[in-house]
Amino acid sequence: METAIKAEGISKRYIVQNVPSQALMNVSVEVHKGEFVLLTGPSGCGKSTLLAILSGMTPPDEGLVSSGSTNLSEATDAQRDAFRLRNCGFIFQGFNLFPGLTAVEQVQVPLDYLGVPSDEAKRRAESALNTVGLAQRRHLRPAELSGGEKQRVAIARAIVKRPTILLADEPTSALDRDNGEKVVRMLRAIARATDAAVLCVSHDIRLFSRIVDRIVEMEGGRLIRDLRRDPGTTELQVEP
Numbered sequence: 751m752e753t754a755i756k757a758e759g760i761s762k763r764y765i766v767q768n769v770p771s772q773a774l775m776n777v778s779v780e781v782h783k784g785e786f787v788l789l790t791g792p793s794g795c796g797k798s799t800l801l802a803i804l805s806g807m808t809p810p811d812e813g814l815v816s817s818g819s820t821n822l823s824e825a826t827d828a829q830r831d832a833f834r835l836r837n838c839g840f841i842f843q844g845f846n847l848f849p850g851l852t853a854v855e856q857v858q859v860p861l862d863y864l865g866v867p868s869d870e871a872k873r874r875a876e877s878a879l880n881t882v883g884l885a886q887r888r889h890l891r892p893a894e895l896s897g898g899e900k901q902r903v904a905i906a907r908a909i910v911k912r913p914t915i916l917l918a919d920e921p922t923s924a925l926d927r928d929n930g931e932k933v934v935r936m937l938r939a940i941a942r943a944t945d946a947a948v949l950c951v952s953h954d955i956r957l958f959s960r961i962v963d964r965i966v967e968m969e970g971g972r973l974i975r976d977l978r979r980d981p982g983t984t985e986l987q988v989e990p
């Protein structure tokens with residue numbers, strides 16, 4: 751399997767009011783293209799910090815982060831921004847949609863940032879909405895959509911630029927069980943269909959465990975477990 755993003759020996763410390771707090775300690779992890787990974791662990795264990803470092807949003811204090819030939823740990827702020835814009839799609843717990851924009855306009859926004867001509871951006875936005883089953887609702891604004899539909903718009907917005915890495919932070923926690931499961935199955939289908947590495951933070955292991963390829967568990971700023979599903983079985987196996 752080809753590597754989409756790789757972190758080696760990552761450490762990150764925050765200092766708040768002169769008190770240091772070690773968010774990540776010597777974390778190494780590799781996520782492959784087409785792989786759907788759940789990142790889980792107790793509150794404050796460093797999951798969001800790891801996502802931020804893997805997407806180039808935050809530089810690590812120590813260690814290497816790389817994607818293909820891009821070395822993110824040595825990149826400038828502008829190079830990391832450009833990497834993120836081109837390669838990463840994000841999905842958030844609270845959807846983060848613009849109240850005044852229709853579904854198709856929301857999905858076009860990342861393509862506008864990338865300078866895609868507006869006719870092509872509209873066509874691609876409609877196609878992404880079609881992928882998440884919302885073609886018929888493309889002219890509606892967030893207030894006219896259900897929670898599940900809003901999250902599907904957010905997924906369409908995240909996949910419209912065909913990212914190599916799709917990062918989701920608690921994408922199901924504002925949804926009921928059925929809609930949550932729909933979203934998780936949709937993320938797996940996206941990983942399969944587009945070969946994107948999908949890395950998803952959630953506390954809801956039960957919802958994800960039957961569907962993901964791999965569960966990475968953190969505690970106190972470290973990775974403590976890495977379970978992979980053997981092809982052809984439903985059991986997740988501990989990494990040797």
Ligand SMILES: Nc1ncnc2c1ncn2[C@@H]1O[C@H](COP(=O)(O)OP(=O)(O)OP(=O)(O)O)[C@@H](O)[C@H]1O
Nearest residue numbers: 764765766771773792793794795796797798799800
């Ligand atoms: N910007 C920041 N400034 C200071 N401390 C931070 C910052 N971001 C995170 N931290 C601290 O780093 C540690 C890890 O936080 P992080 O948000 O990565 O954990 P998490 O596992 O995502 O938590 P949760 O599940 O509650 O979202 C925590 O102790 C947190 O307080």
